[in-house]
Amino acid sequence: MKKSDFIVIAVIVVCLLPFFLFDSVYDTYCAANQRFPLWMAFLKFGVLATFGEMLGSRVKTGKYYHEGFGLAPKFVVWGILGMWIALAMSVFRLGVPAFMGRYAAFAGVSAAMAGPMSWLKLLGAFCVSVMMNTAFAPVFMTVHKISDMHIAEHGGAFSALFKPVAVKRHICEMDWGVQWGFVFKKTIPLFWIPAHTLTFCLPQDLQVLFAAFCSVILGLFLSIASMMKRA
Numbered sequence: 001m002k003k004s005d006f007i008v009i010a011v012i013v014v015c016l017l018p019f020f021l022f023d024s025v026y027d028t029y030c031a032a033n034q035r036f037p038l039w040m041a042f043l044k045f046g047v048l049a050t051f052g053e054m055l056g057s058r059v060k061t062g063k064y065y066h067e068g069f070g071l072a073p074k075f076v077v078w079g080i081l082g083m084w085i086a087l088a089m090s091v092f093r094l095g096v097p098a099f100m101g102r103y104a105a106f107a108g109v110s111a112a113m114a115g116p117m118s119w120l121k122l123l124g125a126f127c128v129s130v131m132m133n134t135a136f137a138p139v140f141m142t143v144h145k146i147s148d149m150h151i152a153e154h155g156g157a158f159s160a161l162f163k164p165v166a167v168k169r170h171i172c173e174m175d176w177g178v179q180w181g182f183v184f185k186k187t188i189p190l191f192w193i194p195a196h197t198l199t200f201c202l203p204q205d206l207q208v209l210f211a212a213f214c215s216v217i218l219g220l221f222l223s224i225a226s227m228m229k230r231a
Contacts, residue, residue, distance in 0.1 A: 004064055033205055038083045044212035045082020046075045052216035059220060070156030077147045077161075078215075081140065086208050088140075092132040093200060093207075097124050117201060125200035126193075133192045138184055145179065146170045187221050 018025045033040050053074060054064040065071060097113050100106035109127075112120040149170045154160035192214075199210050 002062075005058075008064065030205060033208075037208070038086060041082045041086035041208050041212075042079035043082075044209055045085065045215060046079035048212040049078040049082065049215035049218065050075045052218055052220065055216065056220050068152065068156040070151040070154075070158075070160065072158045073151045073156065073160050074148075077144075077151070081144060081147075082208075082212065082215075085140070085211060088132060088136050089199075089207060089211065092128050092136070093204075096128045096131050100124065100127060113200070121201060122197070126197045128200045129193050129196035132196060133188050137188055137192060141183055142171075142174075142179070145174060145183075149173070183221070191217070191221075 019029070050071065054069075054071075057066060057069060058064050093113070097106075097110040100109045106120075106123075108120055109124040112118055113124045113128075115121065146165065146167060150163075150165045151160050153166075154163060195214050195217075196211070199207050199214070202210055
């Protein structure tokens with residue numbers, strides 16, 4: 001391990017320790033979630049997903065941060081995407097059980113999703129996860145990849161956020177062999193569907209936070225995909 005690894009671990013411990021030592025910190029966090037759910041989603045994804053990309057950079061280059069990484073624009077982009085994810089989670093969490101409830105065999109799914117853990121709740125969470133990861137995730141992953149290419153093209157400068165995105169060109173330049181063969185075909189069924197099934201089994205206050213933690217894993221997946229592209 002490098003010195004930077006110990007520094008990162010120390011920062012994580014310092015940030016998380018107050019939640020375990022002081023009930024007031026956790027209560028404040030819960031109250032903020034209730035009052036400002038979208039802004040809290042912005043913060044959670046901005047911090048955690050960007051950190052996930054830093055971990056990916058550590059795996060790929062040996063450094064958490066390098067010239068052209070684009071820490072500030074990545075934070076903003078991930079924050080906005082986090083708000084989008086939070087909205088999508090609400091739509092699928094409510095919509096899929098409501099649709100299932102139209103059929104007698106699944107009449108209790110909506111109630112089960114709000115209750116304690118049960119097989120019916122697990123089934124509902126799985127169906128929500130499947131729909132979200134097949135209908136929403138591919139579009140989301142493509143949008144994120146385009147934004148990542150745009151930031152890289154401008155050297156990680158914050159001004160990239162205010163410049164037009166060459167969407168058509170980036171789509172043409174994207175390595176669809178990796179995007180389809182690894183990001184869509186492997187990570188969605190093997191990781192994201194199981195991970196989000198667990199997410200929708202959790203209490204609602206923790207779902208967006210857990211999804212943001214999962215985005216840390218996404219950073220590692222992105223670094224693997226990048227190395228596969230180079231290979």
